Amino acid sequence: MSQTNLLQETLDTIKWGNKTPADVRWVGSFDGKYAITWAEFEQLANIVYDSGYGGQEIARDLIVVGDDWWLTRSEYDGSECWTFNTKPQLEEGAQSFTRVTDPEGACWASVEEANRPGGKYADL
Numbered sequence: 001m002s003q004t005n006l007l008q009e010t011l012d013t014i015k016w017g018n019k020t021p022a023d024v025r026w027v028g029s030f031d032g033k034y035a036i037t038w039a040e041f042e043q044l045a046n047i048v049y050d051s052g053y054g055g056q057e058i059a060r061d062l063i064v065v066g067d068d069w070w071l072t073r074s075e076y077d078g079s080e081c082w083t084f085n086t087k088p089q090l091e092e093g094a095q096s097f098t099r100v101t102d103p104e105g106a107c108w109a110s111v112e113e114a115n116r117p118g119g120k121y122a123d124l
Helices: 006-016 038-045
Strands: 003-005 026-029 048-050 062-065 069-076 079-086
Antiparallel strands (some): 062 069
């Protein structure tokens, strides 16, 4: 059993991303149908939950949103935590691509690997 305070976990993740609660614009559901302020969330999130393996306890679509960043709930086999996300940056001269799967059928390929001649394992 892994006891975690949701508010402290959230503060730690925000700090990890070099942000503060002052950078939070809203907290709510991923689809935007529900939203509260950071101050309201602080009251609501000061709870302890079991973040270890088992069933996910914190709402799976809960997000914390800043201007160019956001937190999403992550889960693996019931073990849950926050993931810090930032807006991706488009590089100058970004290349187009023609495949979203590896030509040789390799799993877990990136866009770059899927579009490499010979696929993910071509250089090995």
